[in-house]
Amino acid sequence: MxxxxxxxxxxxxxxxxxxxxxxxxxxxxxxxxxxxxxxxxxxxxxxxGFCRTGDRPVVSSWNPHFGEESPLVGYHGSGTIFFTHCNLGCLFCQNWTISHHGEGREMRHWRI
Ligand code: SF4
The missing domain is CATH 4.10.910 (30s ribosomal protein s13; domain 2)
Incomplete structure (x- = not known):
């Protein structure tokens, strides 16, 4: 629902x-x-630190996501932002080019 x-x-x-x-x-x-x-x-x-992220986020992709269960997806997709440089470092990561190798683009217009 x-x-x-x-x-x-x-x-x-x-x-x-x-x-x-x-x-x-x-x-x-x-x-x-x-x-x-x-x-x-x-x-x-x-x-x-371990995650290798500076003061600006590095983003690989963003889009509506329909690959999850229907309560999460809703009518328009769950919305997904793939940030690079994960802080977990799992050896079996399916997104290793993003999480380990930092594949993405620094978001210049976002700063705290
Ligand atoms: S987010 Fe976590 S891994 Fe990244 S620098 Fe901060 S404490 Fe370290």
């Missing part, structure tokens, strides 16, 4: 709340603890 009235939580935030979350994310990037690896890399100064 699909809820046509679903609204993503971030869209319910006020402008001030969203700006504060963006500011806090930028602070975390200065000593990165975004994931359990807790590399403490200063991504805003060009350092990278």
């Amino acid at each position: 699909t809820d046509r009235n679903f609204t993503a939580a971030y869209l319910k935030l006020s402008g001030r709340e969203l700006k504060e979350k963006i500011r806090l994310a930028g602070e975390i990037l200065k000593c990165c603890t975004l994931c359990p690896r807790r590399c403490r890399a200063d991504r805003t100064a060009g350092e990278t």
Whole structure:
């Protein structure tokens, strides 16, 4: 069953709340603890940790995705963004050219 009235939580935030979350994310990037690896890399100064991602996302592709179960896909696809440089490093990854080799394009217009 699909809820046509679903609204993503971030869209319910006020402008001030969203700006504060963006500011806090930028602070975390200065000593990165975004994931359990807790590399403490200063991504805003060009350092990278295990994931090799700087302060801008690198994206391989984005599109509506219809390859999942129908509750996830809904009527218009689930929406998928393939970010590069995964922080897991699984040896059996089916997307290794993206996750391990960083196949993608840096998003220049997005910055915290
Ligand atoms: S792997 Fe990446 S996201 Fe995770 S803590 Fe290290 S630098 Fe941050």
